[in-house]
Amino acid sequence: MAQCVTHKKCFPSREFAEDVLIEAQTTYEYAFGSGPIAVYQCEDCGYFHLTSRGPMSERLAQHLANGSIRRQREANQWLDKLKRK
Numbered sequence: 001m002a003q004c005v006t007h008k009k010c011f012p013s014r015e016f017a018e019d020v021l022i023e024a025q026t027t028y029e030y031a032f033g034s035g036p037i038a039v040y041q042c043e044d045c046g047y048f049h050l051t052s053r054g055p056m057s058e059r060l061a062q063h064l065a066n067g068s069i070r071r072q073r074e075a076n077q078w079l080d081k082l083k084r085k
Helices: 014-027 058-065 068-084
Strands: 038-041 048-051
Touching: 014 038, 014 048, 014 058, 014 068, 058 068
Parallel strands: none
Antiparallel strands: 038 048
16 A cells, blocks of 8 residues: 555545545444545645545535435444344
């Protein structure tokens, strides 16, 4: 994986970074107003990073609005419960 002087994780494309952004939203339960909400291209390394600042990614907003993030989060919770048995 590429390295950046910012020490943030680097993603090769906007699409890949947005996939990671959506996956993070389904995996972790961020407090209101925290956690990554967008993707940007770094001026230092040229790769893409996640950010909790600025306007929310349109793709993330669509997934939140249509409930797919909530459904995937619930599915992940059930998988965790089943793994513990």
